[in-house]
Amino acid sequence: DTGVSQDPRHKITKRGQNVTFRCDPISEHNRLYWYRQTLGQGPEFLTYFQNEAQLEKSRLLSDRFSAERPKGSFSTLEIQRTEQGDSAMYLCASSLVYYGYTFGSGTRLTVV
Amino acid sequence: KNEVEQSPQNLTAQEGEFITINCSYSVGISALHWLQQHPGGGIVSLFMLSSGKKKHGRLIATINIQEKHSSLHITASHPRDSAVYICAVGSGETSGSRLTFGEGTQLTVNP
Numbered sequence: 001d002t003g004v005s006q007d008p009r010h011k012i013t014k015r016g017q018n019v020t021f022r023c024d025p026i027s028e029h030n031r032l033y034w035y036r037q038t039l040g041q042g043p044e045f046l047t048y049f050q051n052e053a054q055l056e057k058s059r060l061l062s063d064r065f066s067a068e069r070p071k072g073s074f075s076t077l078e079i080q081r082t083e084q085g086d087s088a089m090y091l092c093a094s095s096l097v098y099y100g101y102t103f104g105s106g107t108r109l110t111v112v
Numbered sequence: 113k114n115e116v117e118q119s120p121q122n123l124t125a126q127e128g129e130f131i132t133i134n135c136s137y138s139v140g141i142s143a144l145h146w147l148q149q150h151p152g153g154g155i156v157s158l159f160m161l162s163s164g165k166k167k168h169g170r171l172i173a174t175i176n177i178q179e180k181h182s183s184l185h186i187t188a189s190h191p192r193d194s195a196v197y198i199c200a201v202g203s204g205e206t207s208g209s210r211l212t213f214g215e216g217t218q219l220t221v222n223p
Binding site: 033035037040041042043044045048056089091093100101102103104105106108 | 145154156160
């Protein structure tokens with residue numbers, strides 16, 4: 001197992017376009033988290049899944065954002081009608097319920 | 113006031129110096145994490161602790177639950193230690209719960 005992988009590493013998109021990111025967690029980890037990090041700030045929580053169930057969503061996650069984790073394996077985060085304020089690093093992490101975290105390398109989104 | 117506050121925001125040291133980064137939090141926690149982030153974004157988990165002290169190589173992390181305070185120490189610092197160090201707390205029912213992050217401390221170690 002090579003850890004948590006995220007794809008793509010970088011994405012440049014025009015304002016108004018839709019984008020989708022993928023996260024593949026460590027296979028035996030049942031929890032998967034999405035965080036967003038803007039320049040010079042610590043990451044902020046967006047949403048998390050336990051297995052395939054989305055258990056919590058931040059109020060940061062507007063109606064333009066949707067996340068899925070079909071079959072409790074990989075997860076996707078989609079942003080519709082992107083805005084310049086969506087430009088950030090999107091981080092995925094996975095964990096076991098009683099154990100620590102493993103982070104992915106992140107997807108850096110630039111909206112132009 | 114942020115739930116997790118770190119100090120200092122920026123720290124410059126000479127190679128070999130002993131370094132301390134502090135973290136204070138205002139919520140009840142199940143665990144506290146120290147993380148390292150290099151340019152390019154990848155985050156590496158250094159420590160997860162809920163009491164006492166942990167040591168790994170030149171890194172030491174301590175936590176005082178009563179005072180809601182944690183410190184990360186680096187002994188004999190080296191330029192390769194240059195990175196952003198982030199304190200994060202898990203306030204859910206388990207140590208694998210979602211995290212609230214501090215803003216990070218940018219450490220630069222000069223040769």
